[in-house]
Amino acid sequence: MSNRIIITLLALALTSCVAIKVNNQNLPESVDTKSENEHGEGVGETITMPVSIPSTWTVPGGDSKSLRELTWDLMHQKIWIQFDLNRSEVHGKTELRLANLSPDNRSLIIDSKTTDIKSIINVETESPIPFLRDSSTVRITLTDSYNVGDILIIGIEFVSSPPNRGLYFVNPTGVTPNKPTQIWTLGQPEDNSFWLPTVDHPAERTTTEMWISVPEKFTTISNGMLIRSAVESGSELRTDYWVMNKPHAPYLIALAVGEYVSSEFLKDDIIYKYYVEPPFAKHIDAIYAETDEMMQFFNRQLNYKYPWSIYAQVPVRDYIANGMENTTLSIYKEQIQVTTEQSKDVHFRDLLVHELIHHWFGNLVTSKDWANLPLNEGFATYFETIYRDYRDGETDAAWKSILDRNDYFGESKRFRRPIIFDEYNVPEDMYDRHTYEKAALVLRMLHHDVGDEMWWKILNSYLTSNEFDSVDWADLKNEFNSNTGSDYTEFFEQWFLKNGHPEFKVTYNYEGEWPTIRFEQVQDLNKSDVFKTKMILNYSDISHNAYFKEVEITSRDTTFIIPVHSDSTSYLVADPNRIILAEYEENIDMNEAISRLAHSSIMLRYEAVNVLKPLLAQNENLIEILIDAYKYEQYGEQRLHIFRALADYLDHNHLGFIESVNVNSEEYYAIRILTADLSAKIRGINGNTYLNELSKDPSYYVAHHVNSKLSSN
Ligand SMILES: [Zn+2]
Structure with missing residues (x-):
């Protein structure tokens, strides 16, 4: 590295x-x-020097937030659900097995938002339990006092019609033609309690069993293993029985329902299961390519084997995120479904890496509250860089860091907050470039500071010490201190607890x-x-x-x-x-920037283009210098960066250069799309032989782009 x-x-x-x-x-x-x-x-x-931050910037947020202290520990939750597709409702019952954590405890809080609670009972005595309802919780005053360690099992019957939070119905009644009917969940941060009464707290950990009843044509996918699937006598529904036998945070409880095809294989005691919509059946391996390679790389580097028995991946329609790392079940936006042909040019490798590595950083070791969410997301984002380094080398890895820097510095023009931050208004405020990219870039600094061997030792120690537990930033700092023998307190305070x-x-x-x-x-x-x-x-x-x-x-x-x-x-x-x-x-002057463009790290080559671009208008020679830099540049993303800088300054004098770009000289399809656009702009579309040539380009995206240009003319 x-x-x-x-x-x-x-x-x-x-x-x-x-x-x-x-x-x-x-x-x-x-x-x-x-x-x-x-x-x-x-x-x-x-x-x-002008200061780049406007004086009015404010950090979104308000008062310091702390999550409520847990007074009961949710040990296990059983969930039986079926769906009323006409009414977009979840009909269910659930049993929560709870262990008491505080002396003389007579109260219990269950998280449940916008759900109609039909009844609550003590499962052992079958006696009803009275409860009070507010907008987000069910509050129970118990008739008996509970000692620490006492167990209480409650049963709840409920009907929820989640308002596009937590659980989502896609085209439930099938009124939209050519759109499948699907149901899927996204529980993070505290959205599962919109459809399922539970203890919706990131520091909680529970095992689950879920019985999902659906019409026969649908596939169900949930956490853990599918143990049984049967049509009950007298029922039109098939019930799938899923068991998650290792504890995880309730926000990671998930399900997806739809018409899918799947493929499955077993490798090193891990079941890999891939789902796609039926039209993508023959492309399934291209879509999820390298999942097992990523898995083996992480297992090896972390020296900590994937802690779950199965890894399933499924795309869903109208997803509101790119992906979510529900334990053993990563759910993605539908756009990851590309054909084998398209996958030669377009991939979602960073996303697949991100959700897979969360199964260690996030699901095995979980941020104890939303203020510490950057521990989950910083690692998941930085591992995109680490996997690029392993797969394609340091230039591609550095390019990811360039993107991360641009994202974070862009946001930092609007506001700067500490990475670890409890003054959000709502937990969703934490889904910003500080939580992801800034945290990733600070971890990158730490990685370079301790060196590769120590980095992996620290990560192994962090996972081993905190497995199936929740953490905050100090737990990570302690691992750096104890493993290196140095004191990283000042580093963590400066970079994680202070802003800017x-x-x-x-x-x-x-x-x-x-x-x-x-x-x-x-x-x-x-x-x-x-x-x-x-x-x-x-x-x-x-x-x-x-x-x-x-x-x-x-x-x-x-x-x-x-x-x-x-x-x-x-x-x-x-x-x-x-x-x-x-x-x-x-x-640095123009000559220094030109020198860097030819002879330096990808970071400096990238920045050199940014330095030179504004000078192109006054300097004809610079255009030729950048064209030369393009020709000698080995890395595709940087070639595209150079070409984009040049694009506004190329004219009919440069048609020879522009139209020399083809699949034989330029492997990056996005640049061929750019040259097609430039040729069309300068020469026009009619009788443009270059466009005719690119219309037969082997890249789906180039040919599609050029053909739609030609046909819209
Ligand atoms: Zn993430």
């Missing part, structure tokens, strides 16, 4: 050179050391005998702190030997001297792989 390479080079650099850190106090001509900020850091000279990220104004200066790099933190210090961070400086000497030197930035304004003479340094760059979650504004 890429951090292995850095560590090796760093070791080389450490033996051959020394970078000297210069304190602010040593640079009196440029630094005002008279004042100190509230954190005791020396404050540098006044910064006049460093915005570095980076000034490279070659004027003196020794080059210097100056880092000024120009983020709005009214809204976030001065950050302390390690930083890799990458530079070369006259013989083009590369050095990677780790330094530490601890104040708002820090300058480092590079121990290679200015006239013998061919390049100098901070954080070449953009490991630090920071924005960089560097004083």
